[in-house]
Amino acid sequence: MALKFGLLVPQGWTMDLARIKDPVEAYETMTSVAQTADEVGFASAWLVDHFHTIPHPTPEVTFECWVTMAALARDTRTIRIGQMVTCNGYRHPALLAKMASTVDVLSHGRLNFGIGAGWYEHEYRAYGYDYPDAPERLRYLREAVQVIRTMWTQEEATFEGKYYQVRGAINQPKGVQQPHIPLLIGGSGEKVTLKLVAQYGDACNVGDDPATMKQKFAVLKEHCETVGRDYESIHRTSTTFCLMADSDEQALEQLPAERKASLGKSVTTALIGSPETIRQRLATYEEAGVQELLMRFVDGTNLEGIRRFAREFIA
Numbered sequence: 001m002a003l004k005f006g007l008l009v010p011q012g013w014t015m016d017l018a019r020i021k022d023p024v025e026a027y028e029t030m031t032s033v034a035q036t037a038d039e040v041g042f043a044s045a046w047l048v049d050h051f052h053t054i055p056h057p058t059p060e061v062t063f064e065c066w067v068t069m070a071a072l073a074r075d076t077r078t079i080r081i082g083q084m085v086t087c088n089g090y091r092h093p094a095l096l097a098k099m100a101s102t103v104d105v106l107s108h109g110r111l112n113f114g115i116g117a118g119w120y121e122h123e124y125r126a127y128g129y130d131y132p133d134a135p136e137r138l139r140y141l142r143e144a145v146q147v148i149r150t151m152w153t154q155e156e157a158t159f160e161g162k163y164y165q166v167r168g169a170i171n172q173p174k175g176v177q178q179p180h181i182p183l184l185i186g187g188s189g190e191k192v193t194l195k196l197v198a199q200y201g202d203a204c205n206v207g208d209d210p211a212t213m214k215q216k217f218a219v220l221k222e223h224c225e226t227v228g229r230d231y232e233s234i235h236r237t238s239t240t241f242c243l244m245a246d247s248d249e250q251a252l253e254q255l256p257a258e259r260k261a262s263l264g265k266s267v268t269t270a271l272i273g274s275p276e277t278i279r280q281r282l283a284t285y286e287e288a289g290v291q292e293l294l295m296r297f298v299d300g301t302n303l304e305g306i307r308r309f310a311r312e313f314i315a
Contacts, residue, residue: 004292006044007037010300012062013050038079040310046084073107082112085186089118093144097151101175109176116186117141145200152180190219198223203235209269210288217289242271243298
């Protein structure tokens, strides 16, 4: 199977570490998941950029994305590491480009850089950030990706925009990867986000059922043709849930009721079922145009579940 596999690492924001009260133990549990994925052949490991749990804030452990990313860069050896995705509104893009360059060096050139416009209003306001409406957040994002690429490619970065200004910023080292760290833009908006991917992205993340993703990729291809971009130069990723059992019935029995309710109709397209069912569903993702599928295991700290998936679909 040509499809590559990534893993969303349990980080606390979904209360997947809630049973662990010692934060050091929680971190070691989290990093053991990334290390296991590294050992068994996953292509990538991803963290999300949230400061507390979602969709409801609680006082449970939630590790900050970029500090944790730096640690995982040293705790793993071959797996690529990324963010699904960095919220643009939380850090100035020039600083973010500098942080990414440093982590790329720490990881010896294994960083995927993911960014999006942001969406979680409560988190913005809880941490003291302004929360512009969606069109303005996308305008911020448009300038931010230009700043970041400028920081990665110019000796002294200069950018004059409405929202961001960079005047002679020096970013050394710029990272290991050439010509620069791959930039993934997350989101499915056809008029703005996918156009930004065509203009500035090296990769995209489009979430939904495979039929909808196929249509989104067709829109992306049209944007690429408009701006003179090679569609095949953009790495196409998507995200789904995974719970494998001996039979479909067992998998559905093991699926927590709240997770089943939140998935809704997606329970019929997510990787939930027997190995044969999952194999069939993987084929639909691949047929839709997905090149790398990022999975959130329902029991995210179960290392044997990760190993079993690898034996079935990676080994």
